[in-house]
Amino acid sequence: MKTLVYIDHFKGEVQPASWEAIGVARNWGTVQAVILGASGEKLVKQAYEYGADEVFFCDDSSLDDYRADLFASTLGALATAQSPDVILFPTTTRGRELAAILAVDLNSGVLADVTALELEGTLLVATRPIYEGKLFEKVVCRGRPQIATLRPRAFPRPPRDESRNGSAIRIEKQGESAIQVEGYAVSESRVSLTDAGVIVAGGRGVTNNPAMAGADEATIARKGFELIGELASVLGGAVGASRAVVDAGYIPYSHQVGQTGKTVAPDLYIACGISGAIQHISGIRGAKLVVAINKDPEAPIFKVARYGVVGDLFQVVPALTEAFRKRLGK
Amino acid sequence: MKIVTCIKQVPDTEAKISLENGKVQWGDSPLVINPFDEYAVEAALQQKDKHGATVVAICIGPDSAREALKHALAMGADEAILISDAALENLDAQGAAQVLAAAIRKIGDADLVIFGRQSIDSGTGLTPAQTARRLGWPLLSLAGSIELNNGRVRVERVIEEGRQIVSAALPAVLSVVQSIGEPRYPSFMGIRRASRATIPTWSLADLGISAPTPLVEQRAMFAPPSREQPCEFIQGETVTEIAEKLVEKILAEKVL
Numbered sequence: 074m075k076t077l078v079y080i081d082h083f084k085g086e087v088q089p090a091s092w093e094a095i096g097v098a099r100n101w102g103t104v105q106a107v108i109l110g111a112s113g114e115k116l117v118k119q120a121y122e123y124g125a126d127e128v129f130f131c132d133d134s135s136l137d138d139y140r141a142d143l144f145a146s147t148l149g150a151l152a153t154a155q156s157p158d159v160i161l162f163p164t165t166t167r168g169r170e171l172a173a174i175l176a177v178d179l180n181s182g183v184l185a186d187v188t189a190l191e192l193e194g195t196l197l198v199a200t201r202p203i204y205e206g207k208l209f210e211k212v213v214c215r216g217r218p219q220i221a222t223l224r225p226r227a228f229p230r231p232p233r234d235e236s237r238n239g240s241a242i243r244i245e246k247q248g249e250s251a252i253q254v255e256g257y258a259v260s261e262s263r264v265s266l267t268d269a270g271v272i273v274a275g276g277r278g279v280t281n282n283p284a285m286a287g288a289d290e291a292t293i294a295r296k297g298f299e300l301i302g303e304l305a306s307v308l309g310g311a312v313g314a315s316r317a318v319v320d321a322g323y324i325p326y327s328h329q330v331g332q333t334g335k336t337v338a339p340d341l342y343i344a345c346g347i348s349g350a351i352q353h354i355s356g357i358r359g360a361k362l363v364v365a366i367n368k369d370p371e372a373p374i375f376k377v378a379r380y381g382v383v384g385d386l387f388q389v390v391p392a393l394t395e396a397f398r399k400r401l402g403k
Numbered sequence: 404m405k406i407v408t409c410i411k412q413v414p415d416t417e418a419k420i421s422l423e424n425g426k427v428q429w430g431d432s433p434l435v436i437n438p439f440d441e442y443a444v445e446a447a448l449q450q451k452d453k454h455g456a457t458v459v460a461i462c463i464g465p466d467s468a469r470e471a472l473k474h475a476l477a478m479g480a481d482e483a484i485l486i487s488d489a490a491l492e493n494l495d496a497q498g499a500a501q502v503l504a505a506a507i508r509k510i511g512d513a514d515l516v517i518f519g520r521q522s523i524d525s526g527t528g529l530t531p532a533q534t535a536r537r538l539g540w541p542l543l544s545l546a547g548s549i550e551l552n553n554g555r556v557r558v559e560r561v562i563e564e565g566r567q568i569v570s571a572a573l574p575a576v577l578s579v580v581q582s583i584g585e586p587r588y589p590s591f592m593g594i595r596r597a598s599r600a601t602i603p604t605w606s607l608a609d610l611g612i613s614a615p616t617p618l619v620e621q622r623a624m625f626a627p628p629s630r631e632q633p634c635e636f637i638q639g640e641t642v643t644e645i646a647e648k649l650v651e652k653i654l655a656e657k658v659l
């Protein structure tokens with residue numbers, strides 16, 4: 074069986090779920106990886122190291138600016154030439170829409186945001202969440218090639234073998250784009266929530282510190298997120314947030330976890346001052362271990378948490394940071 | 404200018420979803436407009452407020468999906484069209500895109516089509532890109548802000564790495580995210596207007612297409628395994644003691 078894996082990157086910075094897709098495909102047979110854009114050159118070797126058998130690379134610098142139409146046409150030409158049985162994408166902003174467009178061009182279906190896969194002969198049987206993770210469905214693709222996008226962190230990262238290597242197989246850019254890229258506003262925090270192994274998240278509780286009575290809410294929230302950030306950094310993790318604090322403007326939208334924010338799947342999720350509304354919970358169903366810190370013992374977040382502390386996050390979070398620091402020797 | 408917004412009707416997010424005899428049940432929770440699609444309607448109305456436009460909401464669904472369209476009308480949309488056909492029961496994203504593209508062509512003079520980011524029931528997030536490809540129009544997805552100027556649309560796309568600012572000539576297809584701004588509440592006048600509005604129904608025959616062949620087939624549905632262990636509350640004399648106990652518990656889980 075032959076699988077083509079799209080390696081998703083932004084100006085050379087890879088979305089690690091791409092390697093997870095190589096890991097999945099390796100179990101099935103031949104793995105072809107494809108990297109678009111000159112800035113992706115350094116990823117060619119890495120793709121071999123993670124297990125690709127062949128790596129296609131387009132060094133056209135016009136592909137350094139992602140545009141859905143151009144990328145899809147280039148991928149479509151490669152897929153037609155190579156006729157893989159399966160095409161895998163990570164479920165990222167780019168992966169999802171490229172899979173969608175490619176499916177139209179190749180007249181096939183997309184198994185979207187898959188969390189588990191079985192193989193029946195060469196047929197993929199994919200498990201994916203529906204109704205915000207309240208249910209799951211098993212789906213199969215009736216078209217060929219079968220196209221799937223894999224949810225980040227749902228599959229293990231394959232081991233990296235630095236002795237593996239190969240050359241880049243050059244491909245040409247296909248088509249033109251109707252989209253003009255005018256610029257970027259790249260966010261300052263580079264830890265991606267969807268790929269984070271640990272997330273420490275703050276909710277409206279960060280605005281409520283009795284010891285700072287009299288200070289304005291924004292100042293209190295800043296302090297709260299500072300404490301949360303310190304805990305996240307000791308654990309090498311990312312900072313998440315509930316919508317309440319995003320809407321209030323205390324932290325950018327890119328940190329929001331939940332139905333209208335990001336769906337995350339960390340090994341450890343520490344919710345601080347978050348009540349646990351259903352729309353927040355729907356974003357953290359993939360978390361392995363949930364820990365909650367909340368003043369209110371009746372807060373619904375404790376229904377999904379494995380461990381809970383009933384208390385003031387302004388006291389508990391710094392104590393936890395200190396305890397981890399000591400215990401982890403940092 | 405004409406702006407089309409594509410909206411879906413789904414069970415409310417607060418609904419308790421369960422399976423009975425292989426069918427999805429949501430108790431007596433209401434069916435509502437897909438929350439992401441409220442942002443799509445809001446985005447369309449913002450452009451209408453700025454530049455003047457006719458906003459048309461379209462929905463593929465059963466007769467009951469009229470309620471979702473009425474919500475869009477009550478928010479301020481000018482027209483609504485229901486696309487309903489017995490042959491559309493097992494629609495996948497590709498099928499939805501095919502039908503929506505045909506409807507958008509029939510509407511005729513759309514300058515902009517605005518989608519939500521994702522539906523919360525099937526949640527594939529594929530339909531906007533697939534509709535754009537079928538129409539052959541540029542796709543500017545995950546827009547957090549929109550500007551129209553001289554026949555071009557410019558958006559800030561919210562992506563993993565921050566924002567990408569892109570533009571294209573109209574007509575174009577957009578999907579929007581929450582940064583667009585909170586959906587407005589239906590006004591009293593809006594609700595009254597919506598309750599009196601006639602919402603035409605288009606069938607596949609009206610669109611001049613046959614029923615799309617499903618490319619993704621559902622084999623089974625199941626409920627996730629329920630969580631075995633209840634929450635264990637960590638207690639202690641001091642916050643330091645609590646923190647140290649919690650750290651040991653977390654380390655023992657071997658997740659770090």
Ligand SMILES: Cc1cc2nc3c(=O)[nH]c(=O)nc-3n(C[C@H](O)[C@H](O)[C@H](O)COP(=O)(O)OP(=O)(O)OC[C@H]3O[C@@H](n4cnc5c(N)ncnc54)[C@H](O)[C@@H]3O)c2cc1C
Nearest residue numbers: 276277278315316317331332333334346348352353368386
């Ligand atoms: C369509 C729709 C989509 C939505 N999407 C999302 C989404 O993507 N993500 C999301 O998060 N929400 C979302 N929401 C909003 C959601 O319903 C809740 O309103 C929101 O999650 C509440 O945020 P919160 O828990 O921070 O605030 P609150 O509900 O106000 O909870 C604050 C919690 O902090 C505790 N607390 C207060 N002070 C302290 C302290 N000092 N120490 C410890 N604990 C303290 C309180 O006991 C309380 O439990 C959505 C809502 C809708 C309708």
Ligand SMILES: Nc1ncnc2c1ncn2[C@@H]1O[C@H](COP(=O)(O)O)[C@@H](O)[C@H]1O
Nearest residue numbers: 409410463518519521522527528529530
């Ligand atoms: N049945 C439908 N009728 C109208 N629009 C739809 C329908 N299904 C999906 N859409 C649109 O496509 C977006 C993405 O849906 P999905 O691909 O199902 O996640 C939604 O937010 C809607 O804007």
